[in-house]
Amino acid sequence: xxxxxxxxxxxxxxxxxxxxxxxxxxxxxxxxxxxxxxxxxxxxxxxxxxxxxxxxxxxxxxxxxxxxxxxxxxxxxxxxxxxxxxxxxxxxxxxxxxxxxxxxxxxxxxxxxxxxxxxxxxxxxxxxxxxxxxxxxxxxxxxxxxxxxxxxxxxxxxxxxxxxxxxxxxxxxxxxxxxxxxxxxxxxxxxxxxxxxxxxxxxxxxxxxxxxxxxxxxxxxxxxxxxxxxxxxxxxxxxxxxxxxxxxxxxxxxxxxxxxxxxxxxxxxxxxxxxxxxxxxxxxxxxxxxxxxxxxxxxxxxxxxxxxxxxxxxxxxxxxxxxxx
Ligand code: UDP
Numbered sequence: 001x002x003x004x005x006x007x008x009x010x011x012x013x014x015x016x017x018x019x020x021x022x023x024x025x026x027x028x029x030x031x032x033x034x035x036x037x038x039x040x041x042x043x044x045x046x047x048x049x050x051x052x053x054x055x056x057x058x059x060x061x062x063x064x065x066x067x068x069x070x071x072x073x074x075x076x077x078x079x080x081x082x083x084x085x086x087x088x089x090x091x092x093x094x095x096x097x098x099x100x101x102x103x104x105x106x107x108x109x110x111x112x113x114x115x116x117x118x119x120x121x122x123x124x125x126x127x128x129x130x131x132x133x134x135x136x137x138x139x140x141x142x143x144x145x146x147x148x149x150x151x152x153x154x155x156x157x158x159x160x161x162x163x164x165x166x167x168x169x170x171x172x173x174x175x176x177x178x179x180x181x182x183x184x185x186x187x188x189x190x191x192x193x194x195x196x197x198x199x200x201x202x203x204x205x206x207x208x209x210x211x212x213x214x215x216x217x218x219x220x221x222x223x224x225x226x227x228x229x230x231x232x233x234x235x236x237x238x239x240x241x242x243x244x245x246x247x248x249x250x251x252x253x254x255x256x257x258x259x260x261x262x263x264x265x266x267x268x269x270x271x272x273x274x275x276x277x278x279x280x281x282x283x284x285x286x287x288x289x290x291x292x293x294x295x296x297x298x299x300x301x302x303x304x305x306x307x308x309x310x311x312x313x314x315x316x317x318x319x320x321x322x323x324x325x
Contacts, residue, residue, distance in 0.1 A: 010037030081186035094149025174239025178217025206268030208247025216298030
């Protein structure tokens with residue numbers, strides 16, 4: 001039986017990856033320090049013999065009993081309001097955390113896949129973004145803590161591959177949505193859906209002309225799984241090229257939820273990228289992967305999920321990180 005370590009296991013992507021690798025017959029070891037993750041995302045796995053959970057911060061030395069075959073490093077704050085509140089933790093998990101996990105992979109002779117991001121392209125001057133675009137990132141802007149941590153992650157991963165011959169994979173993840181996103185994490189899908197459910201106006205930042213391309217969680221997990229099982233070591237974009245402006249997107253959410261909320265405009269956050277669309281030729285050619293779930297279908301599913309949450313979760317104020325810093 002294959003043994004797979006997933007960091008960030010209690011997070012949105014991590015928990016869905018735990019489900020997938022359990023379904024594939026692996027023994028899964030989940031690890032999370034629960035700083036932004038939620039244990040409820042994986043508690044349905046606790047009764048399984050093939051699932052273990054370690055409450056651990058991967059920026060500290062990581063030890064795992066037994067021999068790992070695969071490591072997936074998905075631990076990181078991932079929403080702009082999170083990494084603005086915990087910038088040092090964000091930098092540490094992408095840098096020190098990645099270093100520790102690369103060392104662990106070497107020790108175990110394991111294959112490691114690291115979760116990079118479309119944020120390595122920053123506010124892109126090339127459209128759509130293909131993997132050979134180097135990006136337009138401000139190292140000192142508010143988003144720099146995430147972007148540069150992930151750029152460092154890619155850099156050190158390639159160094160371990162070239163210098164030590166480590167078996168590595170790098171996925172560049174574009175905006176992804178689905179169940180288990182925190183309703184109050186500030187990202188646009190839970191933000192708009194939470195606002196619709198609470199009867200609040202939808203807050204579009206700037207004039208809403210900035211664009212994003214949204215990928216449904218099942219498509220994302222499939223792309224990541226295929227990449228891990230491939231022999232391709234250069235970064236690969238996994239995202240849905242179906243692009244929309246944020247203003248159009250707000251209107252889509254209003255139509256979907258059948259609410260009569262108004263759209264109100266708030267200031268655009270600093271360094272908010274103006275456009276984002278993945279070029280997925282590489283994923284198509286190498287992994288024979290492309291997204292299957294249309295946005296209208298995916299949004300319906302995630303809306304059902306958000307509707308099923310308790311009033312406590314719907315009305316929870318944004319988490320206070322002060323005790324963790
Ligand atoms: N956004 C918005 N209203 C919100 C939350 C986000 O208009 O309540 C915008 C945000 O400015 C950005 C886009 O939606 O242009 C996507 O934001 P998100 O935080 O989901 O992810 P990003 O792609 O910026 O990392």
